[in-house]
Amino acid sequence: MNAATSAEPSVDWRDDIFDVLQAHDIRQVCHVPDAGHARLIEHCQRSNAMRTIALTTEEEGIAIAAGAWLGGQRAVLLMQSSGVGNTINLLGLAKTLRFPFLTLITMRGDWGEFNSWQYPMGQGTPKVLEAMGVLLYSVDNAAEVRATVDAATRAAFNGGQAVAVLLRQKLIGIKDFGNKKA
Amino acid sequence: MSGATLQRRPLVKQILVGADDNLLVIAGLGSSNWDVTEAGDRTLNMPLWGGMGAPVGMGLGLALAQPAKRVLVITGDGDMLMSLGSLATVAAQQPDNLAIMVLDNEKFGETGNQATHTSPRNNGPTDSGAGTDLALIAKGCGIADAATVREASDVPQLLRHLRTKPGPVFRVVKVMVEKLEFVMPPQDGAHLKDRFRQALLGHP
Numbered sequence: 001m002n003a004a005t006s007a008e009p010s011v012d013w014r015d016d017i018f019d020v021l022q023a024h025d026i027r028q029v030c031h032v033p034d035a036g037h038a039r040l041i042e043h044c045q046r047s048n049a050m051r052t053i054a055l056t057t058e059e060e061g062i063a064i065a066a067g068a069w070l071g072g073q074r075a076v077l078l079m080q081s082s083g084v085g086n087t088i089n090l091l092g093l094a095k096t097l098r099f100p101f102l103t104l105i106t107m108r109g110d111w112g113e114f115n116s117w118q119y120p121m122g123q124g125t126p127k128v129l130e131a132m133g134v135l136l137y138s139v140d141n142a143a144e145v146r147a148t149v150d151a152a153t154r155a156a157f158n159g160g161q162a163v164a165v166l167l168r169q170k171l172i173g174i175k176d177f178g179n180k181k182a
Numbered sequence: 183m184s185g186a187t188l189q190r191r192p193l194v195k196q197i198l199v200g201a202d203d204n205l206l207v208i209a210g211l212g213s214s215n216w217d218v219t220e221a222g223d224r225t226l227n228m229p230l231w232g233g234m235g236a237p238v239g240m241g242l243g244l245a246l247a248q249p250a251k252r253v254l255v256i257t258g259d260g261d262m263l264m265s266l267g268s269l270a271t272v273a274a275q276q277p278d279n280l281a282i283m284v285l286d287n288e289k290f291g292e293t294g295n296q297a298t299h300t301s302p303r304n305n306g307p308t309d310s311g312a313g314t315d316l317a318l319i320a321k322g323c324g325i326a327d328a329a330t331v332r333e334a335s336d337v338p339q340l341l342r343h344l345r346t347k348p349g350p351v352f353r354v355v356k357v358m359v360e361k362l363e364f365v366m367p368p369q370d371g372a373h374l375k376d377r378f379r380q381a382l383l384g385h386p
């Protein structure tokens with residue numbers, strides 16, 4: 001657990017997340033890619049201890065995480081906020097089966113978003129998760145990412161909860177295609 | 183009508199005969215759950231009462247976590263149609279210990295026998311079927327070992343393939359539309375999960 005408790009923030013918060021996932025023995029990393037998760041996904045792909053699983057839709061990640069837990073392994077689901085909408089019914093499995101579930105969500109439609117299409121699900125994300133009984137952790141400051149993901153992981157796998165960490169857009173940075181509207 | 187002659191209950195019983203600690207079974211909601219339970223309520227079954235579209239993903243996560251065990255997913259065509267993408271995800275991971283059997287009655291049986299997309303196209307209402315070929319979809323997704331079984335004479339081979347052939351193995355079995363008795367396992371999901379883990383891992 002040294003990686004998870006070290007006080008020194010490392011260079012990149014995505015590397016902090018990788019360290020925490022590794023320290024907590026996360027073995028299956030399910031994802032529908034998001035630019036905000038790209039560096040973390042690459043890290044996980046290079047890890048010998050982790051298996052990365054690209055999904056066709058985010059709800060597969062919930063089913064896989066449930067199956068992994070049945071088989072004695074820990075999984076995590078990496079997705080962007082728009083993906084949360086694809087998971088809703090299967091999120092119910094976390095409550096019904098009461099299995100530990102961890103998801104790390106890169107937020108869009110949140111802080112200075114330029115793409116109007118991201119707002120509805122981005123703004124709906126916390127409400128949907130809450131409605132489904134998922135605990136919310138939120139982080140917008142790079143220095144707090146390590147401690148937040150560590151606490152969320154403990155709540156999930158030690159406390160038996162369904163937990164989401166919202167990686168706020170303020171943390172990730174505003175995506176901008178640099179285009180000017182006419 | 184598909185003209186199917188296989189009956190799902192005796193078929194599932196035959197597939198699961200002699201199931202030991204090496205066989206982990208996920209059953210999809212509805213008829214598949216009752217079929218698997220009729221064959222015997224085992225702790226190493228995970229029969230679903232909801233979570234439509236989840237069985238294949240669940241089987242995949244389980245197969246990856248338990249590479250030394252055989253994982254068998256048994257589910258309906260309606261359930262499979264809700265998670266076709268998961269077949270591509272399985273193909274990408276190539277778990278050699280995973281087998282999937284779809285009991286294809288060409289109906290959403292549990293909800294009143296409405297035609298699913300696997301029903302043949304005919305001149306009836308526009309939602310009377312599309313002739314969707316699930317085995318072809320699985321192949322197209324990258325699961326090379328995918329086939330459809332219709333004949334009783336093919337069942338012994340089906341059993342061997344599902345239980346022992348290196349996977350991923352995908353089989354569609356065309357079965358009759360029948361009205362069958364509900365044979366129900368415990369309903370509490372947390373209990374089903376805990377007893378499964380207890381039997382498999384020695385702790386809940």
Ligand SMILES: Cc1ncc(C[n+]2csc(CCOP(=O)(O)OP(=O)(O)O)c2C)c(N)n1
Pocket residue numbers: 089210211212213214232233234257258259260261262285287289290291292293298
């Ligand atoms: C998300 C969701 N949509 C709809 C339903 C209602 N429902 C329950 S069972 C079922 C049909 C299942 O059909 P199939 O998998 O073919 O099973 P079978 O014909 O063997 O009963 C449906 C649509 C549901 N439980 N969940």
